[in-house]
Amino acid sequence: MRALVIGGSSGIGLSMVLRLCEDSLVERVYVVDKQAFPKDYSSEKVTFVCCDLSQDDLSVFEAIDDIQALYITAGFGKLGFFQELSDEYIHNSFEVNAIAPIRIVRRYYDKLLSGEPFFCAVMVSIAGRVNSPMFSVYSATKAALSKFIEAVNVELDVQGSPNRIMEVSSGSLKGTGFNGGVTQPELTRMLAEEIIERSQRREELFIPQYEDVFKGVIERYRKDAHQFGVESYEYKKRQGRV
Secondary structure, three states: OEEEEEOOOOHHHHHHHHHHHHOOOOOEEEEEEOOOOOHHHOOOOEEEEEOOOOOOOOHHHHHOOOOOEEEEOOOOOOOOOHHHOOHHHHHHHHHHHHHHHHHHHHHOHHHHHOOOOOEEEEEOOHHHOOOOOOOHHHHHHHHHHHHHHHHHHHHHHHOOOOOOEEEEOOOOOOOOOOOOOOOOHHHOHHHHHHHHHHHHOOOOEEOOOHHHHHHHHHHHHHHOHHHHHHHHHHHHHHOOOO
16 A cells, blocks of 8 residues: 655654554555655655645645555644734645645545545644634634535545545644644654544544543533633633743
8 A cells, every 4th residue: 555644744644654654554655745754764665755735836746646545634823813923824824724635635536536445534623623712713724624524525425435534633732743842753653543543444533532522622612602712712821822
């Protein structure tokens, strides 16, 4: 099997690349990222391709056509009041977090529509499912991606394809470096393995820690979205993130 991991040079994407490389059935893992693949984790199975998803040119994917699995993990966000966010940040956020993933799925959509197994998972965020003040634009990009995946999975179903895009909507993950920290793939190894396994079962939605944490979070949001948002802001404030 050959897999493509977009955003595979760091964070959960790197953990997924390392897990795939351990699989004897996987012969090649393409990594597309604007950051070079770290030398400490180099493998003869890894083929690195540089691409900045904030740019309009995604032609690098034309040469990557022999895959049976697609994992999109690239994305970014930062805390801040909306008035503090620049037009450039807003534009780049939608390009990287929503538009590029949708365009990439379109590039490989024939594989999803076919009767042949094609595994696909996209890192979204729990922020795309609930009110997330201080993450307004990030949350909006992830909400767009979530609804896209939901709709396309229905289209795949009614057209008779067994393949699905699995939305992975997690909360904050330690070891990913999302908030400026250092990537520590050993901390996300088990999650990476679970994402790969669930995608191969063609699940449609995976919310890590759902029963323990996020079931209650989503219920509180649905009960009173505004109050939930106020409480979310106060929580971030108590953590020193605001």
